[in-house]
Amino acid sequence: MLHSRFLRVVVLPALLLVLAGLGLGCYYETNDDVSITLLLQGSTAAAPVTDLHLYFHGLAPVLAGLYQHWPGLPWYGLLLYALLYLATVLSFAVLDKLLRGRLAGTRIFLVLLCFFGLAWLEHGLWFNYVRVPVLLAGTALLLAAQRPTRRRVLAVAVLALALAWLIRPSAALLGLVAAGPGALWLAGRRGASLAGAGLALLLLASASLLLTRTPAEASYRTLDVLKSNVNDYELYRTTPATSADTLGLQALAHWALGDSTLVNAGLFGRATRFEAGHFLSQVAPGKLQVWGSLLGRDYFALLILLAVGWLLVARSRRYPQRQSFWLVQLFFGGLLLGLGVVLKLPPRLGMPVFSLWTLTTLIYFLRDTRRPLPRLAPAFFAVLTLLLIAYAFKTAHRRQVLRQEREQGLTVLLPAQAATQRGAVLVTAGLEAAYKSQSPFRVLRFAPHSVLSLTGWPTLDPSQPALRARLTGRRALVPALVQLAQRPTTHWWLAPETVPWLSAYLAAQGWRMSVRPRSAGTAPATGLPQPYAVDVEKMK
Secondary structure (H helix, E strand, O other): OOOOHHHHHHHHHHHHHHHHHHHHOOEEOOOHHHHHHHHHHOOOOOOOOOOOOOOOOOOHHHHHHHHHHOOOOOHHHHHHHHHHHHHHHHHHHHHHHHHEOOEOHHHHHHHHHHHHHHHOHHHHHEEOOOHHHHHHHHHHHHHHHHOOOOHHHHHHHHHHHHHHHHHOHHHHHHHHHHHHHHHHHHHHHHHHHHHHHHHHHHHHHHHHHHHOOOHHHHHHHHHHHHHHHHHHOOOOEEOOOOHHHHHHHHHHHOOOOOOOOOOOHHHHHHHEEOOHHHHHHHHHHHHHHHHHHHHHHHOHHHHHHHHHHHHHHHHOOOOOOHHHHHHHHHHHHHHHHHHHHHOOOOHHHHHHHHHHHHHHHHHHHHOOOOOOOOOOOHHHHHHHHHHHHHHHHHHHHHHHHHHHHHHHHHHHHHHHHHHHHOOOEEEEEOHHHHHOOOOOOOOOOOOOOOEEEOOOHHHHOOOHHHHHHHHHOOOOHHHHHHHHHOOOOEEEEEOHHHHHHHHHHHHHOOEEEEEEEOOOOOOOOOOOOEEEEEEEEEOO
16 A cells, blocks of 8 residues: 555555544534435425525435435445545645655555545544535546646546536635645646636536525525624624514524525514624624634644744755745735634634645645755654644544434434334424534434424524425415414423523514423533423413
8 A cells, every 4th residue: 555656645644534433423413414414305395495596506406316226224424424525535645646656655655645645544433415516626626736637637626616606616725726836836827817717617507506596595695694794703783673673683693594574584684783893892802812712722733833944945956936935824814814704614614724735835835846856854753743632632522522422412302203114293493403413324313394493503494394295284484383283292301591582583473481301300512402491372
């Protein structure tokens, strides 16, 4: 393996991903992936959802069909991990060619192993679908720039770029932008042409998607952006003027987006606004502090490794294009700062950008095969060893936390799932908190169209009114909830903090809700729902 290019580039990534998965496990970073899977399965919709509107363009019907024919297999996880493997192969191919002929096979193997351990391991361990398009688009561009005359390589790069766009267009664009400097260093003007062509291709595809959207899809996209500006990015300040606006903003805070008469574009126009002064003085400093702590906590190993590269360039004039090197470092710093302060920098974006930053920096040092490799002092290898040890301890601690979160989530998901198999319909608020840290390779088997979620981003999905109509004959949320409350087969799983909001929401519509826990057992973990008995009656 150590002396075979095929084994290093194709077999080694598969072995590393499999061994990491077996040894550490695989865990979802957020609730997004399970939420998407349940829509594809049709558990949280009237039928399997074949159009997710914002992502998995063209892939959603394939996945939905696979779940219909072979429901016991984790098709979503298998597809995305296969594409993560492809991105890993592309990154290894770029590094291997830079090192081949300059290092022995054993040393190349060690470099690839260190790169995977520090810059890639997290992608399989702490998984989220957004990681895949960022990495896939970025590594595709780098591979094409490194081998611009190889038609087969260009075909693979275009395919990878297209798949990245299909999964999440904005994430594919981010990956392409982050890999741009590396493409320039690998192929000069041709690299710039490839990056420009890729960018134009993605923008053209995104424009065609916008031009062909239906009014329902346009409304969904608009509300998705608006709710993210408030809940995720904290760009808008809330300024309710009426009790209805206050109730709508409370619903928004709980991610209860299913009532279009309450949460709509008008609510955002009336009760939210961007105030530059407020954002810069009240919001941005807090986000900047969180950004700094995240960099030090989650990316310390790569930051120190990058700092070694900065020191090498600062101390020696033997490196060409030193000015462009510093401009690229400023570019990545600005990109991360913009993501962290203007938007946000979750690990599913931060680590892929850091991986591409590290790969780009390695390209700078290794791109000129005519020059000898820089001589590294023993102190460098001592630092590298300490980083690997420190990162191993951090990863072990993260694994322990994720396993605990998974087990806590299963204490809710397994009984809820079993209830649907016995014919129950679940009305849930906060169930999505249990999706976090679940395994991509474990299939949750809720009965078809058996889960009506009151919270979470899927409540905004256009499939939800049809689900309510199938369950109750009523598309509107409140009448559907009233009917479901009258049925003994309805099970209510509510996070305790959502109960006061739900009671106030129904009271505003003229209904009184009485709630009592079904069991007096151990209280669930913070944020997780528990079963309640719920009665709803008309106010007199």
